[in-house]
Each structure stands twice: as C-alpha cells, then as structure tokens.
Amino acid sequence: MNISQQIDAFKQHFGAAPTFVARAPGRVNLIGEHTDYNDGFVLPMAIDRDVTLVGTPRSDAQVRIHSLNFNQTTEFSLADIQKAGPEWSHYGRGVALALQKAGYHLTGFDAVMYGNVPIASGLSSSAATELATIMAFSASADENEKLKIENAEKNSAFSILNSKFSLVEAAKLAQQAENQFVGVNCGIMDQFISALGAVGHALMIDCRSLGYELVPMPQGATILVVDTTAPRTLAGSAYNQRRAECEAGAILFNKASLRDVTMTEFKALQPKLPTIVMHRCAHVIMENQRVLDAVAAMKVGDLEQLGILMSQSHESLRDLYEVSSKELDAVVDIARAEVGVYGARMTGAGFGGCAIVLVANEHAAAVAAKIADEYPHHTGRTPNIYPCVASAGAGFGKLSE
Ligand code: GLA
Numbered sequence: 001m002n003i004s005q006q007i008d009a010f011k012q013h014f015g016a017a018p019t020f021v022a023r024a025p026g027r028v029n030l031i032g033e034h035t036d037y038n039d040g041f042v043l044p045m046a047i048d049r050d051v052t053l054v055g056t057p058r059s060d061a062q063v064r065i066h067s068l069n070f071n072q073t074t075e076f077s078l079a080d081i082q083k084a085g086p087e088w089s090h091y092g093r094g095v096a097l098a099l100q101k102a103g104y105h106l107t108g109f110d111a112v113m114y115g116n117v118p119i120a121s122g123l124s125s126s127a128a129t130e131l132a133t134i135m136a137f138s139a140s141a142d143e144n145e146k147l148k149i150e151n152a153e154k155n156s157a158f159s160i161l162n163s164k165f166s167l168v169e170a171a172k173l174a175q176q177a178e179n180q181f182v183g184v185n186c187g188i189m190d191q192f193i194s195a196l197g198a199v200g201h202a203l204m205i206d207c208r209s210l211g212y213e214l215v216p217m218p219q220g221a222t223i224l225v226v227d228t229t230a231p232r233t234l235a236g237s238a239y240n241q242r243r244a245e246c247e248a249g250a251i252l253f254n255k256a257s258l259r260d261v262t263m264t265e266f267k268a269l270q271p272k273l274p275t276i277v278m279h280r281c282a283h284v285i286m287e288n289q290r291v292l293d294a295v296a297a298m299k300v301g302d303l304e305q306l307g308i309l310m311s312q313s314h315e316s317l318r319d320l321y322e323v324s325s326k327e328l329d330a331v332v333d334i335a336r337a338e339v340g341v342y343g344a345r346m347t348g349a350g351f352g353g354c355a356i357v358l359v360a361n362e363h364a365a366a367v368a369a370k371i372a373d374e375y376p377h378h379t380g381r382t383p384n385i386y387p388c389v390a391s392a393g394a395g396f397g398k399l400s401e
Contacts (some may be wrong), residue, residue: 001068001114003052007399010054010112013066013073016114017399018054020139024131024394025050026117026124027193028225028347028356029036030306031203031313032291034321036187037285038246039208039259041291044189045217046197047123047388051132054399055111057140060369065092065133069112083181091129094181097361098173099137109140122353126182127190134401138170139396141392146206167393168210171195173350185240186272197393204295208259218301218389221342222364224357226335227384228327232352242321243282249273249281283320287313307342307358314345314355316388323350330378331355331371338367 003021010018025046032042053065053128061078067088074089076082081097099106113132117125174191178184192205192212201214246258253261253272258281266285270278275381290309297305314332318324327344332355335344340363361369368385375383 001116003054006052006054006068006112006114009066009068009114009393010110013112014056014064014110016056019143019399020136020396020401021052021054022132022135022139022394022396023052023110024128024135025391026128027190027197028123028223028388029189029193030223030347030356031299031310031345032287033313033317033347033350034188034242034246034323035284035287035291035346036189036205036207036258037243038250038288040284040288042189042205042207043199043202043291043294044193044205044216045202045223045390046193046393047117048391049115049117049123049388050391051113051115051117051125051128053111053113053132053136055109055136055140056174057143058108058110060108061106062094062108063090063096064108064110066112068112069119078108083137088129088271090182091126091177092133094177095130095133095174096137096141097181098177099134102169102170102173104137105141106137107143109136109142111136118227120232122232122348122350123225124190124194125347126178127174127183127194130177130191131170131194133362134170134174134297135396143395167195168192170394172210184236185243193393195394199392200390202298202390208257213295215295215298218298218303218306220361221303222361222387223389224335224359224364224368224371225347225384225386225388226331226350226355226357228325228331228354228375229383230325230327230352230379230380232349237393238323238351242323245277245280246284248345249277249284252277253281255288259288261285263289265362270396279320279322282310283316286316293296303342303358309342310356310358311336311344317346317350321350325350325352327352327379327381328355330375331357331383334366334374334378335359336370338370339363341367348359
C-alpha cells in the first residue's frame with residue numbers, strides 16, 4: 001500500500017480528495033528494557049514502518065476513520081467519547097479524550113488509516129496508531145488554526161509549524177490514553193520514540209526527566225528484526241506483575257524508584273531481598289548502566305561493545321527478569337553463533353514478539369537466511385525477518401492536489 005493508493009481509497013470511501021497526511025512510526029528498542037517504568041534510561045529507534053492517515057477536517061465534532069488493515073469504519077463524536085467500536089479504534093478515541101482533557105479544542109475529521117507496523121508483534125503498532133491519530137487531529141486543527149504542533153527539532157519530511165504543543169506532550173498524552181482509556185499500563189518509551197525518532201539516530205531517553213539525546217547509529221551494521229510469530233501469552237498480567245515487583249524492590253531500598261539504587265546499595269541489601277525481587281532489581285539496575293555504556297559505545301562507533309551489551313541485556317531479561325520465551329531465545333542463540341553478528345536480544349516487553357540482531361552489513365543477508373532456515377527446527381514456526389533503519393518520528397503535512 002503506497003500513499004497514492006491510500007489517497008484513492010479515501011476518495012472511494014469519502015467521495016473527495018484528502019487534504020492532509022499524518023503518520024507515526026513503530027520502534028525497536030536497542031537496549032534498556034523494562035527500565036522506563038522504573039524512571040530509568042532507554043535507547044530505542046523509530047523504524048521504517050508506520051501508521052498513516054490521509055484525511056480531511058470536518059466542520060463538526062464527528063470523527064470517521066476507515067481502517068484498510070481491518071476493512072472496518074469507526075465513527076464517534078468528540079462530544080461523547082466511549083470505549084466502543086472495534087478495538088483498533090480505541091487508540092484514536094483514547095487520544096481524542098486525552099487531548100480534550102488537556103484543554104485542546106479538537107476538530108472532527110474523516111480519514112483512511114493504514115499501517116505496516118506488524119500488529120501485536122512488540123513493535124509498538126499501538127503507540128504508532130496513537131501518535132498518528134494525534135497528528136491527524138493536529139493537522140485538522142491546524143487547518144482551523146486552533147492547534148499546531150511544534151516540530152522544529154526533527155528531521156521530518158512533514159511541514160513544521162510553531163506552537164506551544166510539543167512532541168513530548170504528544171507522547172505523554174498518548175501514554176495517558178493507553179494507560180487510562182485502552183487500559184494498558186505501559187511506560188513512556190514507545191510513545192516517546194514514535195513522537196521524537198529521527199532519521200539515522202537512536203534516542204536515549206531519561207524516563208524520569210524526559211530529557212533525551214539523539215545518538216547516531218554507527219556505520220557498517222544492520223539491525224535485523226526477527227518476528228518470532230509466537231503469540232504473546234500472558235503479556236499483560238506478567239508485565240503488571242514485573243512492575244509491582246520493581247515497586248516492591250524500590251520500597252525495600254527506601255527509594256522513589258529503582259533508578260535511584262546504586263550497585264553498592266544493591267549489593268549491601270542483596271542477601272536480605274526475596275529472590276524474585278532481588279533478580280528484578282539486579283536486572284533494572286544493571287540494564288540502566290548498560291544503556292549509558294551503549295550510548296558511549298555508539299558515540300565511538302564501537303559495534304563490538306554495543307553487541308556485547310545487547311547480548312548481556314538479553315541474558316538478563318531471560319534469567320533475571322524472566323520475560324523471554326523459547327522462541328526469542330532460539331533466535332538469539334542461532335544469531336549469536338553466526339559470523340558477523342555483534343549481538344542479539346529480544347526487544348520490547350517480551351513473552352513473544354520480536355528479537356533484533358546487530359550484524360555487519362556484509363553478513364546481514366546470510367544471517368537472515370540462516371535464522372530463516374534454523375528457527376523452524378527449534379520452534380515449529382516460520383519467522384518474519386527484515387532489516388530496519390532508524391527513521392523519522394511522527395509528523396503531518398498538507399496534501400496538494
Ligand atoms: C512495552 C511497554 C514499554 C516498555 C517495554 C519494556 O513496550 O509499552 O513502555 O515498558 O514494554 O521495556
């Protein structure tokens with residue numbers, strides 16, 4: 001599906017040409033897993049797969065979105081937003097409510113939506129849908145001179161306007177929609193990178209201050225995404241359980257969050273901690289340090305060190321945080337045995353979903369072929385494997401005739 005096909009679909013559906021395009025990407029996380037809700041550090045990058053809406057503002061408060069992925073249309077009024085209709089529509093409804101609660105005056109729109117971020121694979125199709133919809137509201141309100149998005153720091157193909165509404169605020173409101181309306185208790189990472197990603201860069205985010213730094217992707221290596229195609233069982237309840245275990249750990253250390261616990265403090269209290277809580281804390285404390293080390297390695301183009309840190313992160317998520325799966329472990333083990341692979345790890349929440357492999361460019365095709373060949377023997381499943389590149393965060397622009 002390219003943009004002109006999507007525009008044609010809009011014309012067919014709504015009988016006129018759309019006037020704006022709004023989009024937001026999915027993500028992979030290079031390192032820093034299960035640290036965001038502990039006020040810690042993360043290092044994701046936006047990928048070259050996104051959710052796009054083409055649309056036209058309306059003069060009333062109705063929102064009509066047709067999803068090409070689901071071949072379904074949803075319609076709701078901004079004056080009365082309910083958690084109703086198809087599940088994919090809850091992201092749009094949720095961000096509309098969050099924007100309005102924050103005091104923004106929204107305009108309705110008609111849009112056709114399409115996404116090529118794989119759904120429910122751990123690449124943040126939900127965050128991409130939320131941010132793309134916020135961009136569609138921004139585009140609509142912009143045409144009505146009510147709400148504009150400040151987009152100045154980004155390397156984006158979309159038009160840039162001045163306003164008090166920042167991309168950081170967009171990310172926070174999207175997270176609020178996901179937490180309060182959709183009902184998923186995620187941290188800020190996915191929405192933040194979908195909003196603020198940049199071409200050729202990963203983004204180091206301090207999830208406490210929401211300060212961030214663009215980190216150039218080192219030359220010479222490819223990130224392969226390997227979708228295990230295994231269902232993500234228990235993801236929601238186990239995720240919440242991990243959060244609770246971390247909160248329990250922070251209380252035992254008498255700290256606001258695990259972000260504040262040093263290695264020395266951890267070692268002093270370690271023998272007294274319940275084993276599970278001790279393991280969760282150890283992961284978070286060391287993973288935060290690995291993010292800082294990974295940023296340092298990337299800045300000097302040290303792919304070997306970056307790969308080692310990624311592999312250590314995977315081992316910690318597998319053994320201490322216990323959020324990996326046999327499929328994710330199989331991908332990582334197969335990849336790490338191959339020539340040219342610097343490191344590999346699961347990415348995102350875990351319990352299924354995707355792994356990423358950092359591999360020298362010249363070996364990427366062979367490594368992808370090897371995983372495609374070996375993985376089914378270990379798991380009985382066929383993986384989806386593709387390279388991804390660091391891409392621009394959310395944005396919107398006008399469509400001219
Ligand atoms: C999911 C959540 C994020 C983060 C990761 C784990 O992707 O949405 O907020 O917690 O899991 O790092």
